[in-house]
Amino acid sequence: MKALSLLRRAPLAPCLRPTPPAVLDFLAPSTLQTCRQYNSTATRQSAANPSVSQQTSGSSKPKYVLNQQQREFLDRALRVNQAGELAATLIYTAQTPQVVRSHPHLRPLMKHMYDQEAGHFDTFNHLIAKHRVRPTAMYPVWEVAATFLGWSTGMMGREAAMACTEAVETEIGSHYNDQVREILSWKAEAESRGEELDEELEEMLATFRRIRDEELEHLDHAVENDAKEARPYDPLVNVIRYGCKAAIKISERV
Numbered sequence: 001m002k003a004l005s006l007l008r009r010a011p012l013a014p015c016l017r018p019t020p021p022a023v024l025d026f027l028a029p030s031t032l033q034t035c036r037q038y039n040s041t042a043t044r045q046s047a048a049n050p051s052v053s054q055q056t057s058g059s060s061k062p063k064y065v066l067n068q069q070q071r072e073f074l075d076r077a078l079r080v081n082q083a084g085e086l087a088a089t090l091i092y093t094a095q096t097p098q099v100v101r102s103h104p105h106l107r108p109l110m111k112h113m114y115d116q117e118a119g120h121f122d123t124f125n126h127l128i129a130k131h132r133v134r135p136t137a138m139y140p141v142w143e144v145a146a147t148f149l150g151w152s153t154g155m156m157g158r159e160a161a162m163a164c165t166e167a168v169e170t171e172i173g174s175h176y177n178d179q180v181r182e183i184l185s186w187k188a189e190a191e192s193r194g195e196e197l198d199e200e201l202e203e204m205l206a207t208f209r210r211i212r213d214e215e216l217e218h219l220d221h222a223v224e225n226d227a228k229e230a231r232p233y234d235p236l237v238n239v240i241r242y243g244c245k246a247a248i249k250i251s252e253r254v
Contacts, residue, residue, distance in 0.1 A: 064190035064197050074204075076252040077179050078133045081211075082124035083251045084172055086139070087146035088117040091168065094150030095161045103158050109221060113165070116214050123207060136251040145247075149240070160236060162227035167240035169219035175248060176212035180205065 066074075092114040100107040128135055136142070153164040183205045187197050197205070230236055 061194060061196040064186065064193075064195040064201075066186075066201075070186065073182060074131075075133050077208075078124060078127050078131065079136050080175070080248050080251045081179075081208075082121070082128050083136045083138065083142055083247070084175075085117055085121035085124055087142050087247070088168065088172075089114065089121055090143060090146035091150035091153075091164065092117060094147050095154035095164070098151075098154035099158055099161050106158065106225070109225070113218050113221065116218070120211050120214070123211070127204070127207075137254050138247075138251055142247065142251075145243075149243075153236075156230070159226050159230040162222040162225045163230035163233060163236055164240055165222035166219055166227040167237040168244055169215050169222065171241050171244035171248070173212055173216045173219060176208055176215060180208050180212060183208070 092110060096107075096110045096114065100110060127133075149164060150161075153160045183197075183201065186201075187205070190197055
């Protein structure tokens with residue numbers, strides 16, 4: 001009974017529970033996500049020694065906050081990029097059987113380019129879902145148009161198929177380059193203010209650069225495989241390039 005009485009008078013130890021702070025998604029700042037933080041040895045050491053905590057918190061620069069116009073730019077970029085990579089996979093899907101039937105030695109190259117485009121498409125599917133960006137409403141139209149473009153240029157022969165790749169990758173490579181240049185301007189502005197880009201935005205910049213370089217690699221492959229020997233070369237390439245430009249503008253808005 002004496003022990004029970006002592007237990008009743010003993011103060012209860014506070015329950016150590018993680019307090020999930022709000023983390024702001026850089027592309028969708030109105031939506032809050034929560035993440036768990038658990039007490040660790042390092043946390044307890046910081047609490048015991050405040051100077052450790054100050055050194056840790058002082059080691060990182062303030063994050064650069066995107067304005068509404070910049071968030072809308074990224075929203076459009078992800079929407080267009082996803083649509084473009086969908087179209088690329090469908091073009092290669094329609095071209096490959098016809099091209100490799102006449103030129104079996106091109107099978108590894110066609111597969112390599114398709115696999116890269118499929119990887120790009122998966123990447124933007126993930127980013128679209130992660131940042132809750134609305135995909136383009138033109139999906140059904142682009143599916144039909146890309147399949148027809150791939151099938152028709154494949155029917156015209158290897159040179160026309162490669163000219164199609166050259167035209168598409170010229171526009172897409174330029175489009176990615178514009179996106180990279182824009183984000184780099186934000187980075188320069190952040191550095192001038194003593195700030196730094198969010199880690200996710202840095203990763204997105206690296207992703208855009210990598211995909212741009214792979215798209216331009218496809219352009220080089222096309223030229224190396226007689227894209228410029230297609231007949232009629234200029235009308236074919238110009239029509240495809242204008243079509244790509246129009247699709248980009250439409251997908252940005254619709």
